[in-house]
Amino acid sequence: MSDDKQERNAGVQQHQHKPVGPDELTKRNQDYLYHLKKALVETKLTPEKQQAAIDDMIPKMLAGQKQGQTARQLFGTVTEQVVAIIQGPKTDPNASQNKWLLMLDSSLMVFMVFNLMYGIMFFFSNNSKIQTGQAGILSELILAIVAGFGIMQMQLNMGNRGQKRMPIWRLLVYGVIFFIVLTGTYTLVMLIPGPLNANLPAAVYIVIGAVALVLRIYLKKRFNIKNTVF
Incomplete structure (x- = not known):
């Protein structure tokens, strides 16, 4: 029985992915970043811009964790966040002007x-x-x-x-x-x-x-x- 259990554990470990982001992030947020990173690879963004987008998100995720907010609550689904990253920050039509x-x-x-x-x-x-x-x-x-x-x-x-x-x-x-x-x-x-x-x-x-x-x-x-x- 112990050998069968070890084989099952080994199979589970093979499907586990390498954590993305600092250890302070919850497993759910790390999983979100993992799938986001995979989705960004499929876009035309350069690796530098992909990493910059993720680096920009991490402090917000850490701050959100303190308020009990997940990455999905902060940024929407992975697909929605990919679109937001590609389109860039939206300009506020009510922002003050010179x-x-x-x-x-x-x-x-x-x-x-x-x-x-x-x-x-x-x-x-x-x-x-x-x-x-x-x-x-x-x-x-x-x-x-x-x-x-x-x-x-x-x-x-x-x-x-x-x-x-x-x-x-x-x-x-x-x-x-x-x-x-x-x-x-x-x-x-x-x-x-x-x-x-x-x-x-x-x-x-x-x-x-x-x-x-x-x-x-x-x-x-x-x-x-x-x-x-x-």
């Missing part, structure tokens, strides 16, 4: 609108009634910067990133102040002398507006700028 990038995006939007608007107006008007300074390129630039800053502040206060939103009455007050500041800025920029702030030909305005549009699209993709006006 406010200066938001301001740049808004300023480019306003600058684009001004140039396209004046370009179209001048193109269909033989004798423009818009006085020098009102449509000057320097005036547009200053107004775009001021408007971009105001729109950026509005976006930060209205955006939902897990923070408490500004009360509606405060947003209304902010909107009134923003309008007054923008109107005052518009009045001041019209005083800039013509040689520094002269009107440009219609075609030039349209080209500048198109360049601003292309640049805005590029920056939105390059820096993944979200929560913008449009």
Whole structure:
């Protein structure tokens, strides 16, 4: 009987796999890593990336064990975790963004609108009634910067990133102040002398507006700028 028992034990040991991960991990978690490692080998990930993913999981598993959580509870099934590792970490759509990038995006939007608007107006008007300074390129630039800053502040206060939103009455007050500041800025920029702030030909305005549009699209993709006006 003892010989038969030893043979059965030997057969069981042949089916047992080598533990994966530190000894502090429970057998269930080590088994999870073993099957995960086997599944990752079948992917196109390099061995370095496979090991890096496992190394990143181990501290979380050790911390989860203290709370009574298994690897499956933390990461889902092995198949689900393999997919997550291949796709990489997901970006949080509500994550806070660089406010200066938001301001740049808004300023480019306003600058684009001004140039396209004046370009179209001048193109269909033989004798423009818009006085020098009102449509000057320097005036547009200053107004775009001021408007971009105001729109950026509005976006930060209205955006939902897990923070408490500004009360509606405060947003209304902010909107009134923003309008007054923008109107005052518009009045001041019209005083800039013509040689520094002269009107440009219609075609030039349209080209500048198109360049601003292309640049805005590029920056939105390059820096993944979200929560913008449009």
